[in-house]
Amino acid sequence: MADKRRRYPRKIALRLDQNAARPLYQFSLTAQELMSVADISRIGRSEGGGLLGHQRGEVRRHIQEIVAYLNTDDVLLPNSLVVAFSQAATFRPIDGADPIDDATAGVLSLPLPKEGEVKIGWIVDGQQRATALMESTRSSWPVPVNAFIAEDVGVQRDQSLRVNNTKPLPRGLITELQPEVTGPLPRNLSSKRIPAALADLLNRDPASPFHGLIRRASTPPARRRAAVVADASVVNMLEESLISPAGCLFPYHNISSGETETDGVWRVLLSYWSAVRATFPDAWGRPPAQSRLMHGTGIRAMGRLMDRVVSGLSPGDPEFRDRLRAEVATVAPVCRWTSGRWEEIGLEWREVQNVPRHLRMLSSFLVRAYHQAREATT
Numbered sequence: 001m002a003d004k005r006r007r008y009p010r011k012i013a014l015r016l017d018q019n020a021a022r023p024l025y026q027f028s029l030t031a032q033e034l035m036s037v038a039d040i041s042r043i044g045r046s047e048g049g050g051l052l053g054h055q056r057g058e059v060r061r062h063i064q065e066i067v068a069y070l071n072t073d074d075v076l077l078p079n080s081l082v083v084a085f086s087q088a089a090t091f092r093p094i095d096g097a098d099p100i101d102d103a104t105a106g107v108l109s110l111p112l113p114k115e116g117e118v119k120i121g122w123i124v125d126g127q128q129r130a131t132a133l134m135e136s137t138r139s140s141w142p143v144p145v146n147a148f149i150a151e152d153v154g155v156q157r158d159q160s161l162r163v164n165n166t167k168p169l170p171r172g173l174i175t176e177l178q179p180e181v182t183g184p185l186p187r188n189l190s191s192k193r194i195p196a197a198l199a200d201l202l203n204r205d206p207a208s209p210f211h212g213l214i215r216r217a218s219t220p221p222a223r224r225r226a227a228v229v230a231d232a233s234v235v236n237m238l239e240e241s242l243i244s245p246a247g248c249l250f251p252y253h254n255i256s257s258g259e260t261e262t263d264g265v266w267r268v269l270l271s272y273w274s275a276v277r278a279t280f281p282d283a284w285g286r287p288p289a290q291s292r293l294m295h296g297t298g299i300r301a302m303g304r305l306m307d308r309v310v311s312g313l314s315p316g317d318p319e320f321r322d323r324l325r326a327e328v329a330t331v332a333p334v335c336r337w338t339s340g341r342w343e344e345i346g347l348e349w350r351e352v353q354n355v356p357r358h359l360r361m362l363s364s365f366l367v368r369a370y371h372q373a374r375e376a377t378t
Contacts, residue, residue, distance in 0.1 A: 013106060026147075067135050202214065212227065214234055228286065293338075334365075
């Protein structure tokens with residue numbers, strides 16, 4: 001039976017052969033045409049915990065600002081939208097058209113979905129502009145589009161990260177996407193791939209003391225109240241321990257090959273942070289406004305204490321967990337996570353902020369207090 005889908009839109013396009021396996025197509029679409037063939041893939045999690053989509057959630061204020069600009073008289077929108085199409089999109093060179101500078105003119109056909117089918121495209125970059133165009137008086141206004149063919153959502157995520165690498169993409173979204181990208185990443189992103197993957201596992205594993213507590217870009221609104229720890233705080237804590245020679249996780253990370261012995265790292269993380277939760281039950285799991293232990297500075301300062309405490313123990317010891325709990329408990333008398341004043345650093349508990357100076361002060365004090373407590377018992 002013949003395919004009855006109407007081949008609309010059909011667009012004059014320029015095929016650029018940057019990549020023999022994945023050409024780039026340049027053409028124009030109106031917002032109405034774009035939304036008829038492409039979806040905006042918001043980031044989220046499946047019931048099994050898998051990452052869905054790859055884009056930031058809608059930012060209403062930003063969209064409204066774009067709409068206000070589009071509704072003015074003198075408008076120019078030169079920035080291209082980036083779209084990934086499935087192989088249902090087809091390109092036919094114009095008869096007699098010869099390639100010039102590795103570019104070929106032709107017609108790109110984009111079939112509309114039949115009822116019950118998904119659209120053939122996903123907006124990789126420019127979802128805010130696409131939404132604003134639809135809400136403006138210029139929904140039938142042509143805008144430039146760059147497109148490529150990619151059935152694999154991993155390729156789309158990879159391109160989304162690269163396209164947004166120099167733009168203000170939310171940090172939480174970047175850290176959540178990194179473990180899902182299988183190809184090589186820019187250096188400034190790749191160093192956080194393992195920490196981001198570990199943070200994701202800490203959040204999803206029921207055995208983890210952080211289970212459900214880490215706030216990520218994909219955290220549904222209904223669960224954000226319980227997700228009291230910013231993922232950037234956990235990722236930064238893990239990264240510091242993995243890449244610093246003084247970090248307790250450093251021995252598990254092979255710098256030359258980039259490989260990490262995750263079983264050992266996981267054993268340390270579960271044991272230490274379970275000990276922290278057991279030592280400070282009244283401070284654990286509360287919003288940062290009520291507990292500075294869950295605050296960015298609290299997480300990272302306790303991470304630096306982890307590097308000192310674990311370095312003196314053997315993770316292979318059958319009593320490792322019990323020993324950790326005893327070691328962490330030595331600093332409990334001097335901690336002021338939910339009330340009181342940190343006399344030694346001159347700050348009320350609420351005054352501890354997520355700034356480098358307070359992080360240095362708090363982590364140095366905790367490490368010093370830990371060593372003093374050990375010396376007093378020897």
